[in-house]
Amino acid sequence: xxxxxxxxxxxxxxINRKAPYGTVYALESLEVVLIAAAFDQDVSLAFxxxxxxxxxxxxxxxAIGQKNFSPTYKALGDYDIxxxxxxxxxxxxxxxxxxxxxxxxxxxxxxxxxxxDSIHIVNSEELADLMDSQDVILSF
Amino acid sequence: xxxxxxxxxxxxxxxxxxSAYQFTKAALEKGHEIFRVFFYHDGxxxxxxxxxxxxxxxxxxxxxxxxxxxxxxxLVVCVAxxxxxxxxEENLAEGFxxxxxxxxxxxxIQADRMITFGD
Numbered sequence: 001x002x003x004x005x006x007x008x009x010x011x012x013x014x015i016n017r018k019a020p021y022g023t024v025y026a027l028e029s030l031e032v033v034l035i036a037a038a039f040d041q042d043v044s045l046a047f048x049x050x051x052x053x054x055x056x057x058x059x060x061x062x063a064i065g066q067k068n069f070s071p072t073y074k075a076l077g078d079y080d081i082x083x084x085x086x087x088x089x090x091x092x093x094x095x096x097x098x099x100x101x102x103x104x105x106x107x108x109x110x111x112x113x114x115x116x117d118s119i120h121i122v123n124s125e126e127l128a129d130l131m132d133s134q135d136v137i138l139s140f
Numbered sequence: 141x142x143x144x145x146x147x148x149x150x151x152x153x154x155x156x157x158x159s160a161y162q163f164t165k166a167a168l169e170k171g172h173e174i175f176r177v178f179f180y181h182d183g184x185x186x187x188x189x190x191x192x193x194x195x196x197x198x199x200x201x202x203x204x205x206x207x208x209x210x211x212x213x214x215l216v217v218c219v220a221x222x223x224x225x226x227x228x229e230e231n232l233a234e235g236f237x238x239x240x241x242x243x244x245x246x247x248x249i250q251a252d253r254m255i256t257f258g259d
Contacts, residue, residue, distance in 0.1 A: 008249055025148075028181055028221060035241040041249065136248040138146070139256060140181075 010135035011042045016051035017139065020070065021061065026054045027069055029140035034072070037079035044134070045076075046127060048087035052094065055086070055119075057102040070102065077106030082118040089124055143167055144251030145177040146244065148258025150185035151200040152193070157186050160257035161203055168211050175251045176214040177204075178244045179236075181258070184222040187215070189233035201233045208235030216243045 014033050020026040036043055047055060054070070061068040076082070084104055091097060104118040122130065131137060145164055149156035164174055179186055191201040208215050215236045217227060222238055229238065248254045 010249055032241050036245050039245045136254045
């Protein structure tokens with residue numbers, strides 16, 4: 001990717017800390033991420049605090065009269081956004097595990113298009129290292 | 141240094157835009173460059189000229205407009221977030237322009253530091 005990009009390639013990390021509904025931050029963060037995909041930057045996503053609910057599976061929003069936008073996360077792999085980090089502590093605190101999350105996958109073009117997991121469960125220390133290694137962090 | 145500014149909250153309910161304004165002003169006075177100020181989420185509400193606070197309160201929208209005029213600042217309002225909240229060309233305050241989210245990403249790429257003001 002970096003060879004083809006005409007300009008600078010920076011490491012962008014989008015941090016999602018809020019529940020998917022109740023405020024608009026999750027939806028509008030996802031809109032930024034989808035636009036970011038067109039810029040040939042090195043994009044990672046992190047979900048922690050109530051943000052882990054954004055990628056929980058089995059979402060049904062009928063009763064609150066809002067559009068369920070969670071299927072959009074499944075398309076991220078097709079946009080070459082496949083580095084998704086989820087806080088283990090945040091999952092634990094909410095009684096959740098990886099099995100409660102959507103199956104987010106991507107096809108690895110460097111490995112004969114093998115289907116791989118986009119989600120990585122990380123602890124606080126790993127999240128801190130991840131944040132430390134970024135050029136731009138946007139937290140929603 | 142070249143800064144990119146992101147404002148995620150509207151005026152008055154949150155101090156975010158006041159803090160962003162004070163930061164931007166201070167940075168410019170110190171000789172730094174502000175690549176762009178981008179307004180997102182409820183931050184787009186900072187851009188309506190219909191804002192009319194009581195006379196003894198600061199008018200945040202006018203403060204931004206004046207700062208933009210003085211320093212040729214690029215104040216960009218996200219189109220999708222703006223349309224959701226009734227911000228359009230006809231009620232846009234002086235010095236602001238409406239554009240896409242790509243302007244935020246570009247700000248992150250071009251600026252040395254990207255600073256977010258919001259909750």
